[in-house]
Amino acid sequence: MTKSQRNVFILVALIALAMGLAFNNLMTKPNQGNSAARSEAGIILLPQSRQLPAITLTNQNAEPVLINELKGQWSLLFFGYTYCPDICPTTLSQLRQIKSELPKEAQDNLQVVLVSVDPNRDTPKQLKKYLSYFDPQFVGLTPRSIEELQTLSNAVSIPFIPADTRKPNYTVDHSGNLALIGPDGTQRGFIRAPFNTQKMVAQLPGLVEGK
Template sequence: MTRTQKAVFILVAIVALALGFIVYRTLSETDQGDQTAFVDAGIILLPQSRAVPDLSFTDQDGQPLSLSQLKGKWTLLFFGYTFCPDICPITLAQLRQIKSELPADAVANLRIVLISVDPDRDTSQQLKQYLGYFDKQFVGLRAPVETLQKLANAVSIPYFPADTSKPNYTVDHSGNLALLGPDGTQRGFIRAPLNTQKLVAQLPGLVERK
């Protein structure tokens, strides 16, 4: 196991422990009926919402976009990249399937955003073409590594910037999704791997919340 792989393993373990603590507190402090169903679907709600810094990005159309512009809908933030060999295409395909099976009013209240952790290769044009293979309504955002790390730290989604000097490099990142509410704060996480059918059943009730 390389040093990077060990670091990823340790970070994933820490995140898993943190999520376990959040699950315990959430089930202890809120209505257990709804929360148990959410947790079973992989939806982990924070006991208290968490502020997200209003960072600036560029979207897949080359237009500037700040995180505050994501307000008004529930947003699923997925940290990934277009050259990812496995987890990213699988996750995006699952999100496409989930969206296709949700009722129209739930779809209208939900936004899916790919935050690229590979800004060197993921140009706006590359993001637009790649996301178009899955769903043209998916949003792709890119920014300098410093901005990406600030956001990843703020929403507790670990990733390691790659050594871009190596040919065909890969980027180590978590498969968890950050869940932002309509007010722009982080409300929780969706754990990887995604359970598509359970998420289809539970997301409509979640996105009805304010």
């Protein structure tokens, strides 16, 4: 990745974070205590939910999944890839630990979804094998094209930079933040990286056990 691309990536990530913080400040006025505790846990709720684009991805079982039809549960949407050397295995390990420590009702109302930023290598078979190392209940989705992936990435303000797949052993620059999707299939907020496991375990039940 060139220096200019890296600067653009950092700028986009900072803008998305600043927007989230601004939204969070608006949310703290009516419910100061809960919002402050959630903010400390890295959870930023949007003042108004966002509709997701009607994009079809393929899950680890080679089944089509319409991204704006992730309904019935809360979803933690993470953009990553199976060949990631650091951020992805760390994040998925943390999410496995966090989910395992939640009350059963919260566990039942929450799913972890990995959206691949590397459709060139992340086939459904590869996603299924990789996610089984963490939690077989985690969902893996791979897009049909980089263009559709960018549309989704822009819609939820979770940036990534497409890799030059012609290079051997290429890596993909992406954000470690999560998009928080409500049971109605709309984006409700973000969870900032790096994660504070204990604070997330304390705050997520009050959020995901409700609708």
